[in-house]
Amino acid sequence: MAGGNFLRRKARTMLTVAGVVIGTMAVVIMISIGQGLEQGYTEQLKSWGSLTQVQVNRSWGGSDEEQKYLDDELIASLDQIEHVVASLPTTRRYAGLVRGRTICENSFIGVDMTKLQYYKLTLANGEPVSMEMLENNGYVMGYNTVFDFYNPKKGWTEDNSAYDDEGNPKPLPFDPTNDDTRIKMVFDTSYYWGGGGNKPKGYDVYCNGVLKQGGEYNYSIIMDMKTLDTLYKKYQKDSRIKENDRDNDANKNKYDTVYVEVDNMNNVTAVQKEIDAMGYNTWSATELLENVKEQMAMIQAVLGGIGAISFLVAAIGISNTMVMSTYERTREIGIMKVLGCKLSNIMILFLLEAAIIGLCGGILGIGFSYGVSAILNYFSASGALSGIGAGDGMPISVIPLWLAICGAIFSTLVGLISGFYPALRATRLSALEAIKNE
Amino acid sequence: MSNQQDAIIKVKNLKKVYTIGSERVIALAGIDMTIRRGEICCLFGPSGSGKSTLLNMLAGLEKPTTGQISINNARIDKMNEKQLANFRRTNFGFVFQSYNLLPALTALENVEMPMIFRGVSHELRRKQALKMLQYVGLKDRVKHKPTQMSGGQQQRVGIARAFVAHPPVIFADEPTGNLDTHTTYEVMDMMSKMVKERNSTMIIVTHDNEIAEYGDHIIKIRDGKILEESWRDEATATQ
Numbered sequence: 001m002a003g004g005n006f007l008r009r010k011a012r013t014m015l016t017v018a019g020v021v022i023g024t025m026a027v028v029i030m031i032s033i034g035q036g037l038e039q040g041y042t043e044q045l046k047s048w049g050s051l052t053q054v055q056v057n058r059s060w061g062g063s064d065e066e067q068k069y070l071d072d073e074l075i076a077s078l079d080q081i082e083h084v085v086a087s088l089p090t091t092r093r094y095a096g097l098v099r100g101r102t103i104c105e106n107s108f109i110g111v112d113m114t115k116l117q118y119y120k121l122t123l124a125n126g127e128p129v130s131m132e133m134l135e136n137n138g139y140v141m142g143y144n145t146v147f148d149f150y151n152p153k154k155g156w157t158e159d160n161s162a163y164d165d166e167g168n169p170k171p172l173p174f175d176p177t178n179d180d181t182r183i184k185m186v187f188d189t190s191y192y193w194g195g196g197g198n199k200p201k202g203y204d205v206y207c208n209g210v211l212k213q214g215g216e217y218n219y220s221i222i223m224d225m226k227t228l229d230t231l232y233k234k235y236q237k238d239s240r241i242k243e244n245d246r247d248n249d250a251n252k253n254k255y256d257t258v259y260v261e262v263d264n265m266n267n268v269t270a271v272q273k274e275i276d277a278m279g280y281n282t283w284s285a286t287e288l289l290e291n292v293k294e295q296m297a298m299i300q301a302v303l304g305g306i307g308a309i310s311f312l313v314a315a316i317g318i319s320n321t322m323v324m325s326t327y328e329r330t331r332e333i334g335i336m337k338v339l340g341c342k343l344s345n346i347m348i349l350f351l352l353e354a355a356i357i358g359l360c361g362g363i364l365g366i367g368f369s370y371g372v373s374a375i376l377n378y379f380s381a382s383g384a385l386s387g388i389g390a391g392d393g394m395p396i397s398v399i400p401l402w403l404a405i406c407g408a409i410f411s412t413l414v415g416l417i418s419g420f421y422p423a424l425r426a427t428r429l430s431a432l433e434a435i436k437n438e
Numbered sequence: 439m440s441n442q443q444d445a446i447i448k449v450k451n452l453k454k455v456y457t458i459g460s461e462r463v464i465a466l467a468g469i470d471m472t473i474r475r476g477e478i479c480c481l482f483g484p485s486g487s488g489k490s491t492l493l494n495m496l497a498g499l500e501k502p503t504t505g506q507i508s509i510n511n512a513r514i515d516k517m518n519e520k521q522l523a524n525f526r527r528t529n530f531g532f533v534f535q536s537y538n539l540l541p542a543l544t545a546l547e548n549v550e551m552p553m554i555f556r557g558v559s560h561e562l563r564r565k566q567a568l569k570m571l572q573y574v575g576l577k578d579r580v581k582h583k584p585t586q587m588s589g590g591q592q593q594r595v596g597i598a599r600a601f602v603a604h605p606p607v608i609f610a611d612e613p614t615g616n617l618d619t620h621t622t623y624e625v626m627d628m629m630s631k632m633v634k635e636r637n638s639t640m641i642i643v644t645h646d647n648e649i650a651e652y653g654d655h656i657i658k659i660r661d662g663k664i665l666e667e668s669w670r671d672e673a674t675a676t677q
């Protein structure tokens with residue numbers, strides 16, 4: 001009889017613990033997914049560009065009078081804005097490099113030599129790009145640009161990819177800074193496509209470095225903007241191209257893009273707003289990060305809410321079990337009270353039991369969560385969940401130590417809180433009623 | 439004068455009225471009595487006369503409607519729940535009709551319980567409990583659970599539990615009510631012997647004439663009132 005009673009109590013306690021396990025798992029897994037997504041996005045954003053930069057572009061549309069140009073006047077006023085370290089103008093020409101029978105067509109970016117250090121141009125060997133490298137028709141290439149040389153008559157081949165089959169970066173196909181084949185710059189590449197006419201004049205340019213892979217200028221060629229301008233003028237003269245109306249606009253809009261370097265990531269949004277108000281198009285990785293963070297917070301709140309509901313159900317389970325337990329032990333509690341047991345001891349007895357249920361459920365739940373997290377990440381890595389995950393191979397569920405510890409503490413607290421009413425009820429039982437002869 | 443000094447329990451004009459819905463049941467209708475230290479006091483009367491009610495109030499398990507109760511010069515009618523628990527822990531031992539042992543605990547653990555509440559060290563309370571169980575003749579039942587023992591054996595565990603912490607006052611409400619005649623005498627002999635050895639005071643509730651015989655001081659109760667008081671030793675009873 002007593003044994004049966006004990007077994008029944010044991011089974012009920014197990015079920016209650018299972019409830020807490022589910023609640024803990026729900027909360028921990030939900031938060032871990034939020035953590036994973038946030039981590040993934042942050043990594044990805046970092047690879048997109050500097051988090052302290054605002055990119056300023058021309059705002060198209062509007063009448064001629066309303067046009068806002070990217071010119072020296074703008075650069076001067078941008079430099080006036082608080083927290084702006086430097087505003088970095090760039091010019092851009094789409095042109096080609098000819099190497100033997102192969103050509104490489106890409107953007108030639110002109111930079112302001114007086115502000116060179118702020119462009120944060122780093123070579124593949126880790127050294128910064130120096131002024132000398134861009135002097136005397138010197139240029140540096142984006143890492144992936146080196147792979148872009150191809151024969152237009154044969155088309156694009158496997159060799160033109162900067163990555164191998166597994167997505168890992170390949171070593172450079174040749175060293176453009178120490179090359180036997182002369183590389184020349186041409187502005188009009190149509191001849192090489194079979195466009196007929198005379199072979200265009202190539203200008204002597206000298207590669208003095210290759211940039212670190214990744215980043216803004218991965219597929220660009222960097223030059224002193226004066227060099228780029230001089231070469232272009234030469235080309236116009238050689239090809240007898242006259243300036244027309246369109247070039248008039250191009251003269252006013254001296255720059256293609258201006259990058260504004262801000263002193264601190266936290267000030268980027270404020271600076272960006274100010275430039276927006278001036279009537280320009282702006283973009284920053286930080287802006288994206290803010291959006292992502294907002295979305296993450298919302299996803300986490302929703303997921304956390306689902307977890308919280310599971311926990312609430314678990315808490316009700318604990319409360320119920322403990323109340324049942326006080327019913328079953330009414331007589332025992334009564335006897336103890338008659339014999340002078342302190343009320344606080346009875347209280348502690350029940351609170352302890354509830355807390356232990358919470359803690360056991362919490363620890364088991366965290367253990368299972370690590371398992372579920374590993375399974376999720378396995379599927380994520382295999383690409384099955386790429387729809388909801390961040391970057392490929394990025395774990396979508398991350399359980400940091402603090403989350404595990406907080407999970408255990410939280411489930412114990414839930415146990416304690418759920419046990420409070422039943423414990424109070426136990427201390428308030430009438431001792432006399434409890435010990436009355438049956 | 440010496441009478442007053444010897445008094446351990448003093449009761450003045452004690453009344454208890456139960457209200458059930460609109461009906462009022464007068465369980466105790468004004469009790470005045472004094473119990474002296476070292477006495478076995480029998481509350482004797484028919485069923486429903488108010489004996490248990492009186493005992494429960496003396497033991498601080500129930501609040502009187504009006505009246506005063508002082509035990510060892512402490513006014514227990516004025517104490518709150520917490521103070522009463524403390525007072526019971528240090529001053530009282532209990533023997534119940536239905537034994538009221540904790541079913542999950544062994545005989546030894548049941549006897550240890552009052553000492554656990556008093557904060558006696560594990561070693562000492564184990565020693566004391568074993569001594570006590572030996573005294574009541576249950577040396578070989580130490581590890582048994584209550585369900586594995588006869589009624590008489592369970593009640594002897596109950597007695598061991600009541601006396602183990604040397605409380606000055608023992609309360610026993612119909613302690614032999616569930617026992618056969620032979621066991622009844624065994625149990626009663628054991629309790630009165632122990633009370634005398636330790637100079638404790640015992641208040642025992644019964645409706646049984648034979649058991650009232652054990653009392654030094656017999657209080658006959660009827661309809662919530664004292665009908666008659668008598669003392670075995672008439673010489674000490676002059677009032």
Ligand SMILES: Nc1ncnc2c1ncn2[C@@H]1O[C@H](COP(=O)(O)OP(=O)(O)O)[C@@H](O)[C@H]1O
Nearest residue numbers: 456458463465484485486487488489490491492
């Ligand atoms: N909790 C209670 N509520 C209402 N009436 C009670 C209660 N306890 C006792 N009584 C009544 O008080 C009277 C005395 O009861 P009790 O002290 O148990 O008598 P005894 O122990 O002498 O048999 C009885 O009439 C009983 O019905």
Ligand SMILES: [Mg+2]
Nearest residue numbers: 489490491611
């Ligand atoms: Mg009774």
